[in-house]
Amino acid sequence: MVAAAPLRRDPEPVVGLALEVAGVDHRFDLHGEPLPVLEQISFRVEPGEFVAVLGPSGCGKSTLLRLVAGLEPPTTGRLLADGAAIVGPDPSRLMVFQDPTLFPWRTVRDNVALGLEARGLMRGERHRIQKALGLVGLGAFAGAYPHQLSGGMAQRAALARALVNDPRLLILDEPLGKLDSLTRLGMQGELVGLWRRAGFTALLVTHDIEEALVMATRVLVLGPRPARLVADLPVERAYPRHRDDPHLVALRHRILELLGLAATW
């Protein structure tokens, strides 16, 4: 599981967080009936790894991310960040959602400032806002309101809002899911670039097998609900990756098989 380190081209000191998910079960209460969503999920993510989670629609991938973010406690099992139990949300573990959910009453700059404001760091760290905006290519749009942005720009702003806090684990819940396919291809590369430069650990949920294979150092495949871990596949290829790389194509076939969709290919 230390496979991630050699793949990183520029060896900065890793600030990534080690995540451990141990025997997690999760159930929803649906009209008084328990609805099992996650069953016996266990895996470990090493500091600086980029792990993608694939699975059929509605299998509970997003729920898993909410547990990791600390927005909900698991029904049973343990989640550990650097060995310490996750008991609530923390700015070291930040989430980017499918919907950018920028605060519409704040300009792009003030949206990015949210984390610093919430933690009372505005006085000393204000300069980081412009830096984060520059990092995602929105330097010129600091004063714009969210309704003036395109989908891709809004998602970049959401990314900057997370990155400005120097997260040690970036939790990505289908962050490119609502973007058009061209913007999406571009942003896959950008996200990988950011991850390689900053050194955080990344946990990505996606529906898109190709996206997972192009971006991640490891792919976890979940089964249908209640979700169990059905495969843990390392993707040992250097960046930038090519979509027609035979190794990736073979992995893609294997994952389709695991998801019961081999006949479609």
Place this chain on the structure above:
Amino acid sequence: MTVTGELSTLEPAVVPERTGTGPWLQPWVGGLAAGALWVGAGALTAAWPDADDWAYTRELAAAEAVGGALLVLVGLLGSRTGALFERLRNLAPWLIVLALALAVWEVAVAKLNLLPRPFFAPPQAFLEVYLDDGRRLAECAFASFGLLAVGYLLGAVAGFTAGVAIGWSRAVAYWGHPLLRLIGPLPATAWLPIAFFAFPSSWSASVFLIALASAIPVAVLTWSGVAGVNSAYYDIARTLGASPRFLVLRVAIPAAMPHVFVGLFMGLCMAFSVLVVAEMVGVKAGLGWYLQWAQGWAAYANMYAALLVLALVCSTLVGLLFRVRDRVLVWQKGLLKW
């Protein structure tokens, strides 16, 4: 990092520019027509003798003629009068219709005496009221405004605070919601007898009633605004390290502001109605009192004149509220205009 192809979707905030270029003199036809009609209305008022001895007929005629002459002047100069022209250019149809309506009114009431007296007053009677009784009317308008301002501000603050508390806290909602449901639909004027009996003065009783009337819509709308905030905003803020205080002040309240302003608008309208009733019943000042007093003396012209002042005061206050809203909610698209 590139942003190719996405920049074009950023909406341009370009307002089409209106320039005064072109021919040196560009007369404004609508203004000329309106001006001519106002001068005509003045001439009609002056030349046609009144059926009764109405005061200020000549003054009315002079005012109409002077206004008309000024309009003709602006019409001749057109765009060269700059800002004044910009403000007037869309009003030409209104100015024309107003001149005609005033002339018809003048002829029907003052010249031909077609409508029953004393219930109808000619235009010059308004002038008489404003010139002869203007001081008292101004004092009344000022008293009404003071009462309204104190009551409404107290009510708005109380309603907003209650709405945020009920929307945010389960415990407050448990106790507050049934109370609001019980008391909310009750017209504030129903409290009138109790209020005038329980408060030391009719003024403080009226402040209470106006505050109550405006607080309820503000509370209900603020509450529904706070309760309806997208829960993803809270998730985001919480992961970014927000304290409960931050969640209320920086997430819940700003997100609820569009609702709050609907409540403030409804509360203001309620406050107007309670103001007038309170002044008619108990307070010995204000425009409501003036209306009642004028009716008692069968001074119908004074009543109409006071109604017009009241309408202007209310409309100005609503306009002011909308100006504040446009400032606060500048981030919203497609706002309702006032």
